[in-house]
Amino acid sequence: MSRAANAAGITDTLGTKIQTINYQLKASGEDTATFEDGLMPWISLDHPEKQIDSLIGANEVVLPYKKVTLIIDYPLTRQAVLEISSQTENFTRKDLILAISKKYHEIYEEETKTTQAKVVPPDQRNGLINRNETDGKYGICCHDLTDLDLGSVEVYKGINDKIYLILEVES
Incomplete structure (x- = not known):
């Protein structure tokens, strides 16, 4: 299954889409038979650090901004709107996936702390x-x-040049 925030209808209010940042890994082992072009079209949200060595364009600057707003709506029934900041003046592809993964971990931890219905x-x-x-x-x-x-990741520029990120998450 795949879902981006547009399914929730919110991209209409975010401003103008200015770019899409794709995540691809060099396929290895048994994955080379599945992915004929040798590229896997995603990276793990749980442990991306284990796949960074295979990440295409890991050190490429993909966002020339220090702070962006991340909108996470999958697999959540109540979306999270969170800011992430770069330690520099921009985000590389690697920096971005690590920051997004960290936010997902925080969301799952907070859900565990605030739920009555245990997993x-x-x-x-x-x-x-x-x-x-x-x-x-x-x-x-x-x-x-x-x-x-x-x-x-779809990147939108809104009012006052605020930058919003919408994620295409695969499951």
Whole structure:
């Protein structure tokens, strides 16, 4: 499954789309048979640091901004709008995925702390092994963080030159 924030209809209010940042990895091992062009079109949101060595254009500056607003709506039932800042004056592809991953980890941790409906452990799930919906701050449904990969980031420039990021998340 794939979903970007446009499914929620919010991109109409974000301003003008100015670019798309794609994430691709050099395929290796058994993945080379699946991806004929040798490129996997996503990177793990759970542990991207394990794949950075295979990330195409890892050190390329993709955002010439110090601060951007990240909109995360998948697999959340209540979206998160969070700012991320670069340690420099811009974000490389590597910097960006690491910052996004960190925010996803924070969201999942906060959900665990604020939910009454505890997550059923994977080894205790029946039928489809999807994560049960929880009722915490974000209402995470259907996917553990280990299920999620980032395919691309759409970049929008809004009022007062504010920069918004919309994620294309694969599961």
